[in-house]
Amino acid sequence: MRVISGTARGRKLKELQGMDTRPTTDKVKESLFNIIQFEIEGRRVLDLFGGTGQLGIEALSRGAAHCTFVDQRREAAALIRENLKLTGLSDRARVVQGEALSFLQSCREKFDVILLDPPYHTDLMDQALELAVKIDILSENGIMICETMAQRVLPELDRPYEWGREYRYGQIKLTVCRRLRSEGGR
Numbered sequence: 001m002r003v004i005s006g007t008a009r010g011r012k013l014k015e016l017q018g019m020d021t022r023p024t025t026d027k028v029k030e031s032l033f034n035i036i037q038f039e040i041e042g043r044r045v046l047d048l049f050g051g052t053g054q055l056g057i058e059a060l061s062r063g064a065a066h067c068t069f070v071d072q073r074r075e076a077a078a079l080i081r082e083n084l085k086l087t088g089l090s091d092r093a094r095v096v097q098g099e100a101l102s103f104l105q106s107c108r109e110k111f112d113v114i115l116l117d118p119p120y121h122t123d124l125m126d127q128a129l130e131l132a133v134k135i136d137i138l139s140e141n142g143i144m145i146c147e148t149m150a151q152r153v154l155p156e157l158d159r160p161y162e163w164g165r166e167y168r169y170g171q172i173k174l175t176v177c178r179r180l181r182s183e184g185g186r
Helices: 026-035 054-061 074-087 100-106 124-135
Strands: 044-047 066-071 093-097 111-116 138-149 161-169 172-179
Touching: 026 054, 026 138, 026 161, 026 172, 044 054, 054 066, 054 074, 054 111, 066 074, 066 100, 074 093, 100 124, 111 124, 124 138
Parallel strands: 044 066, 044 111, 066 093, 111 138
Antiparallel strands: 138 172, 161 172
16 A cells, blocks of 8 residues: 555555455545546545545645544554654644544534545445535535445435546445535525
């Protein structure tokens, strides 16, 4: 697992042992960042199910202004901090060791890019989407990327949130969600 592009390009990231973390493959990660390549620079990013931190670190390496990483496991939060040090990106990051839905409920900030890659065989994706829309955590014209199994059907979203394209990579699917401008801003 490595950083693909940007200031930390080529740096190897450490991984957690065991089966509790499923890092995004380099192929899917590269495709994800090709999809959002013009949405990253200078933006505030939330990597909600941080794991190893590789998605948020890739965003920082490509010029994101700041990334908040959230993972409930102590060892994952420690590994994210370690990977941030390895890449020299700690100064633009915040690592929260806590449960993702609790973080959303107490969050008082908005993000321009949200990366959602929860464990596949849970209902955390639907819960996180529902809560993110309810509290309106995405900035105007912001983007969420959801990584799921290819056959997964995601829930309908209330405006101003709207589903965009889906991209399939074998058994993995990336789905784009955008927050449209408020009705008064159109």
